[in-house]
Amino acid sequence: xxxxxxxxxxxxxxxxxxxxxxxxxxxxxxxxxxxxxxxxxxxxxxxxxxxxxxxxxxxxxxxxxxxxxxxxxxxxxxxxxxxxxxxxxxxxxxxxxxxxxxxxxxxxxxxxxxxxxxxxxxxxxxxxxxxxxxxxxxxxxxxxxxxxxxxxxxxxxxxxx
Amino acid sequence: xxxxxxxxxxxxxxxxxxxxxxxxxxxxxxxxxxxxxxxxxxxxxxxxxxxxxxxxxxxxxxxxxxxxxxxxxxxxxxxxxxxxxxxxxxxxxxxxxxxxxxxxxxxxxxxxxxxxxxxxxxxxxxxxxxxxxxxxxxxxxxxxxxxxxxxxxxxxxxxxxxxxxxxxxxxxxxxxxxxxxxxxxxxxxxxxxxxxxxxxxxxxxxxxxxxxxxxxxxxxxxxxxxxxxxxxxxxxxxxxxxxxxxxxxxxxxxxxxxxxxxxxxxxxxxxxxxxxxxxxxxxxxxxxxxxxxxxxxxxxxxxxxxxxxxxxxxxxxxxxxxxxxxxxxxxxxxxxxxxxxxxxxxxxxxxxxxxxxxxxxxxxxxxxxxxxxxxxxxxxxxxxxxxxxxxxxxxxxxxxxxxxxxxxxxxxxxxxxxxxxxxxxxxxxxxxxxxxxxxxxxxxxxxxxxxxxxxxxxxxxxxxxxxxxxxxxxxxxxxxxxxxxxxxxxxxxxxxxxxxxxxxxxx
Numbered sequence: 001x002x003x004x005x006x007x008x009x010x011x012x013x014x015x016x017x018x019x020x021x022x023x024x025x026x027x028x029x030x031x032x033x034x035x036x037x038x039x040x041x042x043x044x045x046x047x048x049x050x051x052x053x054x055x056x057x058x059x060x061x062x063x064x065x066x067x068x069x070x071x072x073x074x075x076x077x078x079x080x081x082x083x084x085x086x087x088x089x090x091x092x093x094x095x096x097x098x099x100x101x102x103x104x105x106x107x108x109x110x111x112x113x114x115x116x117x118x119x120x121x122x123x124x125x126x127x128x129x130x131x132x133x134x135x136x137x138x139x140x141x142x143x144x145x146x147x148x149x150x151x152x153x154x155x156x157x158x159x160x161x
Numbered sequence: 162x163x164x165x166x167x168x169x170x171x172x173x174x175x176x177x178x179x180x181x182x183x184x185x186x187x188x189x190x191x192x193x194x195x196x197x198x199x200x201x202x203x204x205x206x207x208x209x210x211x212x213x214x215x216x217x218x219x220x221x222x223x224x225x226x227x228x229x230x231x232x233x234x235x236x237x238x239x240x241x242x243x244x245x246x247x248x249x250x251x252x253x254x255x256x257x258x259x260x261x262x263x264x265x266x267x268x269x270x271x272x273x274x275x276x277x278x279x280x281x282x283x284x285x286x287x288x289x290x291x292x293x294x295x296x297x298x299x300x301x302x303x304x305x306x307x308x309x310x311x312x313x314x315x316x317x318x319x320x321x322x323x324x325x326x327x328x329x330x331x332x333x334x335x336x337x338x339x340x341x342x343x344x345x346x347x348x349x350x351x352x353x354x355x356x357x358x359x360x361x362x363x364x365x366x367x368x369x370x371x372x373x374x375x376x377x378x379x380x381x382x383x384x385x386x387x388x389x390x391x392x393x394x395x396x397x398x399x400x401x402x403x404x405x406x407x408x409x410x411x412x413x414x415x416x417x418x419x420x421x422x423x424x425x426x427x428x429x430x431x432x433x434x435x436x437x438x439x440x441x442x443x444x445x446x447x448x449x450x451x452x453x454x455x456x457x458x459x460x461x462x463x464x465x466x467x468x469x470x471x472x473x474x475x476x477x478x479x480x481x482x483x484x485x486x487x488x489x490x491x492x493x494x495x496x497x498x499x500x501x502x503x504x505x506x507x508x509x510x511x512x513x514x515x516x517x518x519x520x521x522x523x524x525x526x527x528x529x530x531x532x533x534x535x536x537x538x539x540x541x542x543x544x545x546x547x548x549x550x551x552x553x554x555x556x557x558x559x560x561x562x563x564x565x566x567x568x569x570x571x572x573x574x575x576x577x578x579x580x581x582x583x584x585x586x587x588x589x590x591x592x593x594x595x596x597x598x599x600x601x602x603x604x605x606x607x608x609x610x611x612x613x614x615x616x617x618x619x620x621x622x623x624x625x626x627x628x629x630x631x632x633x634x635x636x637x638x639x640x641x642x643x644x645x646x647x648x649x650x651x652x653x654x655x656x657x658x659x660x661x662x663x664x665x666x667x668x
Binding site (some may be wrong): 003006007010014017021024028029031034036037038039040041042043044045046049050052053056057059060063075076078079080083084086087088091092094095096099100104108111112115116118119120136140144148151152155156157158159160161 | 212214215327329330332333336337339340343347349350352354355378381382385386387550551552553555556557559560561563564567568571573576577579580583584591592609610613614615617618621622
């Protein structure tokens with residue numbers, strides 16, 4: 001995707017968010033029952049922010065038509081999508097699924113080991129190199145899980161999830 | 162003068178074995194965090210905040226300041242050796258540092274960067290003890306009208322100066338931060354806004370989970386997404402790493418000027434170390450006798466950039482302590498940490514805790530000394546740190562992001578916030594939206610909201626006092642000028658006017 005297209009998509013999203021916030025602020029309870037000053041209604045600043053964001057979104061859309069360089073520049077072209085997807089998925093699964101479902105020690109040991117193994121896995125190598133990668137990842141995973149659990153539970157008195 | 166006396170007394174009080182122990186380890190961790198590309202000072206300070214909940218408040222703040230100073234300095238290691246700034250603050254350092262390393266003078270370049278950082282921080286500490294107390298006193302006269310404009314000024318200037326491509330993206334980031342601050346119970350009538358029936362949102366979005374997400378998780382994603390740099394492979398031929406006194410004397414004016422520029426940049430809300438470094442670098446180049454050497458291995462350029470970025474650290478604490486308006490993204494986390502440890506930054510600090518400013522300055526002096534010692538003694542050792550594979554480092558960082566976020570309130574919901582801000586932060590970074598205004602928006606949202614509505618209540622709905630009180634009028638004019646100067650048609654009109662003026666003069 002080109003940067004200009006990405007900016008246009010963002011402009012639409014931001015416009016909708018801005019509009020939603022402005023409407024949310026406008027329809028928000030004005031607390032008349034509590035006899036507050038009409039200038040201090042809770043929705044005032046959200047209305048202003050919503051309108052400002054919508055204006056910025058329109059300007060952003062307009063700026064994409066005025067900047068030819070943005071039309072040629074690729075969006076997110078200088079990195080590895082595979083590495084990003086693997087990192088994103090493993091981190092999100094750890095944070096939102098494993099933590100809270102498994103005891104913290106095991107969740108962390110599994111996450112760190114798997115993460116390290118994915119990114120150090122030798123594709124075309126001998127059994128020995130693969131065994132070393134697995135061993136290294138497991139040692140790191142358990143060491144980090146043990147160290148972090150002890151630090152937070154014993155030193156900072158945190159009840160681990 | 163009394164500021165310096167207070168500084169001496171605070172320094173003396175801090176000289177205990179326990180304090181020195183904490184300075185020693187936190188500075189080392191700070192330099193390591195800063196030297197690893199992908200881990201920034203803000204992330205380091207945010208993560209360290211989660212590790213210092215249980216420490217005594219003075220020690221916790223000392224540890225956080227050491228982390229901040231160390232990480233900004235540590236960024237120069239990878240900038241010189243990898244041509245990848247460890248933190249954005251060291252981008253200008255890599256321009257001259259990397260060519261020097263390739264020419265086999267990496268050791269000496271790192272020594273000079275250390276000396277520059279030490280001088281820059283010391284100049285800025287002096288300015289901190291001189292400027293902060295009178296600024297806090299002046300701010301005592303600020304009312305709701307002035308605080309409203311101060312918050313707007315912070316967002317506008319930060320959005321303008323930190324944006325990569327167009328200031329518009331900086332403004333948008335700032336507005337998004339302010340919007341995030343609108344979630345939860347508001348400060349005047351305790352009405353819950355935009356919680357969507359989720360009880361956990363009633364208290365709003367906490368700053369630490371948001372910061373750990375935007376700077377921790379987003380940086381893990383960015384680091385794994387990017388390709389890594391290659392260590393400058395040329396064998397180091399520097400005969401020494403400690404800079405000659407003669408060299409330091411040669412750069413005395415550059416160092417002092419860069420220190421002052423860095424401090425002033427630090428005072429501007431939400432602008433940060435990278436701008437401090439670039440501004441000092443540009444000023445040094447403009448006045449140099451050898452401007453053509455800049456960018457190809459100039460010692461002067463290296464010294465200016467490193468002095469400039471280090472001076473921003475104490476500079477950014479000036480508004481953070483006296484106005485509760487952060488001078489940089491890391492200072493925003495520090496403000497949150499101050500609150501966690503029972504310190505209320507703002508104009509009342511000189512009444513509630515008059516010794517706090519000199520105490521912070523003394524902590525910065527200790528941090529600077531530790532930075533100088535580590536920087537000169539362990540120059541070559543830090544090269545080893547840069548060889549740690551990301552595959553081992555990043556899962557550890559993310560584990561700390563998760564547990565550190567959870568530890569504050571022991572709520573799983575905070576982890577969800579952290580992940581959400583991490584994903585949002587990554588996408589926004591890729592689309593060239595700066596993170597500093599977003600953070601500033603989250604921290605200033607409450608101040609802006611309360612000040613506007615309180616001001617309007619005081620004036621019975623009349624907007625006039627927002628524009629007629631002298632300080633308010635000044636802020637309003639500054640904001641208007643800085644926004645107008647970014648509008649293309651205003652700039653075109655101005656350049657036409659200037660061109661016409663020149664032609665008339667020549668005729």
